[in-house]
Amino acid sequence: MKNYDAHHIRNIALLGHAGSGKTTLTEAMLFESGEITRRGSVEENSTVTDFHEIEHERRSSVFGTLAFAEWQDYKINIIDTPGYIDYVGEVISALRVVDTGIMVLNSANGVEVGTETIWKYTKEFNTPIIFAINKVDHDQSNFWRTVEQAKDRFGREVTVVQYPLNxxxxxxxxxxxxxxxxxxxxxxxxxxxxxxxxxAEIERAKQLHNELIEIVAENDENLMDHYLERGELDEEEMRQGLTTTLIKRQIFPVFCTSAKNDMGTGRLMTFVDVVIPAPVEMPPVSTAGGEALSADPSGKTCIFVFKSLSEPNIGDMSFFRVYSGTVKHGMDLVNEQSGVTERLGQLCTVNGKKRDEVKELQAGDIGAVVK
Ligand SMILES: Nc1nc2c(ncn2[C@@H]2O[C@H](COP(=O)(O)OP(=O)(O)OP(=O)(O)O)[C@@H](O)[C@H]2O)c(=O)[nH]1
Ligand SMILES: [Mg+2]
Incomplete structure (x- = not known):
């Protein structure tokens, strides 16, 4: 794997009601990016992120599982979270370390109770959100009704970027x-x-295009001036405007996908690459001691462990995000909670149960350490 810096890392969690298609969408992303050569399915118990026995028995996710897709020079770290509310702790730990959430909606069902519960947590964490309206291939799919429900529940910031033609x-x-x-x-x-x-679609598309520009421009005086002068924003202005409005939760862009048929996944990943905030663009986080951390690879090394697992044949694994500095195998780090110095074992990148050893991980990245 290439070494990615904080400008080329994106950290996302797939969120949403049970059965909306998060694990299937993760699988499509991994397939599109070439990380896997065959697309598994939840029905066949063959997805990368539902790899535990219990997930196979239930045919649904129980754990927040880490994977990553390398897409056009960026590394997208993905945490596929469970939708059943019994496992909401997994969603919370994922929200603690990602920069953006992709809220997956089932186009046949619209906004569901799990969507609303998880939404409350995204508000607490102030997580930027993109909606992926999935299953638009379903016989009962109703994209526009789903958009209306989302606007009704989550506000007029819900803004269509894509819609299905058919x-x-x-x-x-x-x-x-x-x-x-x-x-x-x-x-x-x-x-x-x-x-x-x-x-036949031009008029509607233009109207939605203008709505998109307006919501981006109304939150930025400079962009509003450009928009009023030219009646348009160029692509770079739009991109920058989208990133800043997304960070402030002043826009929730809406995409559409058929994860099962791998339609819409690539464009969603490109948007993730170029628009969602990089770790360096997020507000600094603070340590328990109150020290502000920025995603600087040459800063003091600081990691946050968000999850631990004990795996048969592998041992104890701790999953972490590097908030500052560069973490290396064998490094001694002080545990802020216990005050004890701990030596780091083997570092790895993770795709479900597949682990690949790496020598170091830079600020902004998410990985695991084997004890
Ligand atoms: N028709 C259709 N079915 C889909 C699509 N995406 C997922 N599914 C099906 O919907 C069911 C649930 O998909 P999952 O990917 O397990 O959903 P999930 O959101 O991960 O569910 P939890 O892990 O339980 O929260 C499976 O039977 C999938 O095959 C889609 O785009 N179209
Ligand atoms: Mg799942």
């Missing part, structure tokens, strides 16, 4: 009103063909 069984086209492009997918999903937006 939801339901024949779904294969996404209209993207940021790029003002139609993405047409081949039958097996994967890489879409870019096409002009069909004439």
């Amino acid at each position: 939801e339901g069984g024949g779904f294969n086209t996404i209209i993207d009103v940021f790029k003002m492009t139609a993405y047409v997918f081949p039958p097996g999903g994967g890489k879409p063909e870019k096409k002009p937006i069909p004439d």
Whole structure:
């Protein structure tokens, strides 16, 4: 694996009601990025992130599981969280270490009770949120009703970036009103063909495009001036405006996906790469002692352990985020809670149960250490 710095790392958690498709979407992301060569399924107990026996028995996630996708020069760390509220502790520990949440909604069911419960935690953590309205291939899919419910519950900041042209069984086209492009997918999903937006959709797409620009511009005086002068913002202005409004939770952009058919995953990952905040763009966090930490690879090394697991044949593993400095195998770090100095064992990157040893991890990254 390449060595990624804090400008090229993105940390996301997939959040949402049980069964909305988080594990399937994670699988599609790993497949698209080439991390895996075959897409597993929840039904066949073959996904990367539902690898525990109990998850196979229940056909649903029980643990928040770490994976990563390398997508166009960025490393996207993904925590696939469980939707059942019994396991909400896993969601909370994920929110503690990621910079952005992808709230997955089931397009056939709209906003569900799990969505609302998890939403409250994202408010507490002030987590930037993107909505992925999934299952738009489902016979009962109702994208616009789902958008309306989300606006009703979570505010007018919920803003459509993409919508399905033909939801339901024949779904294969996404209209993207940021790029003002139609993405047409081949039958097996994967890489879409870019096409002009069909004439019949132009008016609606333009209106949504303007709504997107307006919500970005109204929170930034400079951008508003440019918008009023030119009636448009260029792509770079939009990108910057989106990042800052996303961080402040002044926009919740809406994407659409069919995770099962691998449609919409690549574009969502590109948005994650270029728009969601990098670790260096997030407000500094403080240690228990009150010291502010910035994602500087040459700063004092400080990690936060958000989860520990005892795995048969592997031993005890601790999952952590590097908040500052560069963490290396064999390093001695003081545990702030106990005051005890601990020597770090083997460091690794993690994709479900697959671990790859690495020599170091830089500020902003998430990985594990084997005790
Ligand atoms: N039709 C359709 N089915 C999907 C899609 N994505 C997921 N599913 C199915 O929905 C079911 C639940 O998917 P999961 O990926 O396990 O959902 P989850 O959000 O991880 O569920 P929990 O881990 O229980 O919270 C499975 O049967 C998937 O095959 C989709 O885009 N379209
Ligand atoms: Mg799951």
